[in-house]
Amino acid sequence: MHFVCRITLLLAVGLALTAFAAAARGDEGMWLFNAPPTQYLKDKYDFDASKKWLTHVQKSSVRFNSGGSGSFVSAGGLVLTNHHVGLDALQKLSNLRKKDYVTDGFYARSRADEFKCEGMELNVLMEIRVVTDRVKAAVKADLSSEKAALARRAVINQIEKEAAEETKLKPQVVTLFQGGEYHLYLFKKYTDVRLVFAPEQQIAFYGGDPDNFEYPRFDLDICLFRVYENDKPAEVKDYLKWASKPVKEGDLIFVSGHPGRTSRLNTVAELEYLRDIGYPFLMQRLNRLEVLLSTFSERSEENRRQAKEYYFSVQNSRKARLGGLQALLDPALMDAKRKEEARLKAGAEKDDKLKDTLSAWGRVAGAQKVRAANIRRYTLLEGGSGFNSDLFSYARTLVRAAAESAKPNGERLREYSESSLESLQEQLFAEEEIYPEFEIAKLSDAFMFLSAELGHDSPLVKKVLAGKTPGDRARALVEGSKLAKANVRKELYKGGADAIAASKDPLIELARLVDPEARAVRKVIETEVDEVSRQAYAQIAQVKFALDGTKTYPDATFTLRLSFGPVKGYEEAGKKVPYTTTFAGMYERARENKNRPPFDLPERWVKAKDKLDLKAPLNFVSTADIIGGNSGSPVINRDAEFVGIIFDGNIQSLMLDFAYSDVQARAVSVDAQGILEALRKVYDAGALADELTGKK
């Protein structure tokens, strides 16, 4: 349950960054489904984004709560996503079934072979309701930040509770425009999700870390699941039909997915915070983790298997975040941001109704100072970096669930509100393989980090280490705990506050021990940073709406968005980079790298070469505006037919965290036709291809 975002598409490199300032905005935007750029699409592309079209696409789109996107691609409940989005589930299923589906791939030739993925939850957005007024009304202007944060949490928890009771759907109040608007999202939830197909990771992630965030690419980064209801394949009304023709250069395509987080509306002060404190500290943690996981992996093949997914996610984040930091270090980007900020301030100065918003920028800047002073402690104690282990995450969840359940819904921490508990229980009670030596390695490293950051002689670190070395303490905790067993966790959960208070499990004891200080620093961040920022950004949004109208889109929030643009190659170092790659190119890349890892091909692919149409398209690029979280998003044509699946952005796209550009930044997809070719000729999965193309 470590929170490192595993999504391939996170951030931003500054290679072509000087280009962005001059570039027209073009097809920018991660648009809300309840506020799409209808007029622009009509004007520029003569495309009619009808209500029907939008609703169909919305309900065909799927959110993976583990951090990615996907879509329904058959009436029988088939869900297509990226291999790297499904990786966590593949790994867990492999552990439980003593197989290695990650390395070997998987194909269920019958329904009986479709195995359930424990703890997996998919969400489909059914409805959006705007609740801005109700949230804002509940937070009176004269409240202290602390009271305002509590009031906000209370009204949000209340709105979600009422919605859950009314609709039986899963509710989520989403904060948009950094606090400018609040929308209630209502999701249909699928928790019986079964694995249908995965290729070998070697071909899904062909080229490994060196090719990650690069283009041209040759990856079959796909994975197929099927959702079940009442132990039968779900019958799905809205799903994407497979396109019969491949895309070609210039075609308008749409991407419907869940971009995780962008920082385009951030004030300069917040960007400077990210540049000077936030990103460097994150890089420090990622470097530390990457070295830990690399050395742990090298010790044996079994270690490598255990750490594989986490290692991949850390490498992926490191490459992405490094790109983001490089963008922030480009003076051209900051200058453009400063100009935009000056424009907004000047607009506010001129309008009497906006005059009292002028302090907003200063308040955001003030909040950054508090954040800078607390971020290390927050990340270690509340973010879990100081206790990095799955077992500790279980322990904390149990300790907090007991404490929070005893409170009225409105006063609970967000993730323990009434409407969140069901999903939380499903995750907590799911059977998961725990590797004691891996847990010890992570926890021991985390304790060293905790000691370095908070001081070895600090009272908290002394309590945590209990007179032992980090290694000895980690071993004692992991070997002494029973939390690896799902039934132990379930019993403790059901036992509530009494069971937790009485527990002698050393990790429960540790979680209890650090909880007051973790909560304290969380409160500082929530009240003095988040709440202050939210109020200030709401005012800044007000200025922006007044100057530019409301026809804009908010920063990404890991909720459903619509992006679009043409399929299009680009120029790099004076050379044309074509919009598509082929199977032939993949075999050539293996040859020129002498088949050395990570450029070696799976046995199955070596053998299948003669059968394949080598000219068939494998990957292609478009200018659609995407970011991390969009992994697995369907790429569709005007007729809402499936033409590809997003799996990466090129290195130039890593700047999109902070500003859009269509000069070189590209979204990278697996081509729909390439998928069929591989299924039929490499994997002997004709039945599956038939289901996708509606032939059966």
Add this chain to the structure above:
Amino acid sequence: MHFVCRITLLLAVGLALTAFAAAARGDEGMWLFNAPPTQYLKDKYDFDASKKWLTHVQKSSVRFNSGGSGSFVSAGGLVLTNHHVGLDALQKLSNLRKKDYVTDGFYARSRADEFKCEGMELNVLMEIRVVTDRVKAAVKADLSSEKAALARRAVINQIEKEAAEETKLKPQVVTLFQGGEYHLYLFKKYTDVRLVFAPEQQIAFYGGDPDNFEYPRFDLDICLFRVYENDKPAEVKDYLKWASKPVKEGDLIFVSGHPGRTSRLNTVAELEYLRDIGYPFLMQRLNRLEVLLSTFSERSEENRRQAKEYYFSVQNSRKARLGGLQALLDPALMDAKRKEEARLKAGAEKDDKLKDTLSAWGRVAGAQKVRAANIRRYTLLEGGSGFNSDLFSYARTLVRAAAESAKPNGERLREYSESSLESLQEQLFAEEEIYPEFEIAKLSDAFMFLSAELGHDSPLVKKVLAGKTPGDRARALVEGSKLAKANVRKELYKGGADAIAASKDPLIELARLVDPEARAVRKVIETEVDEVSRQAYAQIAQVKFALDGTKTYPDATFTLRLSFGPVKGYEEAGKKVPYTTTFAGMYERARENKNRPPFDLPERWVKAKDKLDLKAPLNFVSTADIIGGNSGSPVINRDAEFVGIIFDGNIQSLMLDFAYSDVQARAVSVDAQGILEALRKVYDAGALADELTGKK
């Protein structure tokens, strides 16, 4: 010229650390050749450490100024060291000759094939003179720290200058007991050093990072050079004869080498500084570098080759330093250190002559606070972490050499004193391959580090980046500079201050730009930390001498020391670990790891298996007290015959930085007999084996 110590034997893990407090001191000690433990050796081992024996061993020992040890092993000037000590030279020679001796190995079958290693310098210790009184007399008690530091530097530079003129040897005044004593070391210098033999790195560093600092081991970590004088092989009087019989368990052996640095006499305050600030910051830098070098290497085979040596040195330091940090985090070690400190203080309290030393501990503690406040800035600006590139190192050396040469000898920075200039010039003028893309990658990363640590908006960082992104700035500097050419460096150097002031080389301009601030922070460290500590430690040493007598040894200083102890296996997790390994064990290790890197064997070894005596000893362990810098040290028997060569310590030995133990800590050597077996049967190098055994 990046300063990451490449020596395999640096530091200390806390695995068996609780054992040390109870353990008898046993055969502890890295003894000075002018103050050997004669009585102890007589009493315990009935060994007579005669003046003749000691002088012979001393003059047979060789220091590699790149950071390791070695020894003369033939009358014809053959010098034996570790492959990883010779690696830098191997890499440079490969570059110049467009070969890959690191991967393929090297054997000069005739004198004409022995190629000169540019910039390499070996030192042999000829004489030691005690100069404590003269140094202490020159530093009057009433001087300010700043004046005291200057006075100390002046007298040391003067002593060295006089000694150089008198003896024509290379002088070095060595600070011992952290300031308790000063000895003048006089070295014979060899600068014409030629490569004779190196095995493939694959067998020299068999098992790679996972097996580094582990035992049992199977490494042929050797490399042979020959020193020349007047273009002829030097005739060497003192060299080690090859032992005719292998060592066996229980044999007394000696190690004569150059341990780099230990911290055993440090006060608790200084150890706490290392634990809380020094080591964590170092780990942060090493993690960052390891990820940088790993990703750079993965991009292509050529990148991998360019970065190989640096990458290895960083991984090695990381593993060693992590061990050191783990030792410092063991409360048992700190408790023992606290007790020892209390004992010294109590002793000082009781003795009126020592009463005024009591403030010494507080002064060391005060110096640590200054160090903590300045270490990041110091490391970045003066230590070079903020400008990590070979080209910048050249630029700084040129800028400083011009400025320092104009000053009187006594006022110069240590490394530019008159007696140091010759060696400095040899390094500066040596032809070296510079890889622009590698330089850019390192420099770009260093600028990002600089920005994160000092603040992107700090005046210094703004000046350094000159309005560019770190990547663009690094590229402009590297591509705009001519310093990669040795003749350009030579001309600038000869041109002195005028040429430097007039230079438009962008790296010279950068070095000029940062020099005032780099010097300023160096001055703070030298006066307020080093000088204050030196004076305080001199007093603490006084207390220690008064309580325990002077029959002790100082912390390691990368000068020649004598260690000893029996060849001896140990117990681990209840199992006996034998004192020796064999060729058979090596083949078995490859088999059990399915020949996967880093456990694959070179082709030559696969083929030679049938010819080899598989029972021949390959590596063995002893209890000798060693640390990083001892790499390449000869291991000799009572008759001063060569029986092996140190190349590593086991994981338990990593605690030796802070305290000696012989429970599990072991020095790991290549066996002399194993070397002969490999030379004759794997490398067809019978002539070389004959020279080593005196058969020709």
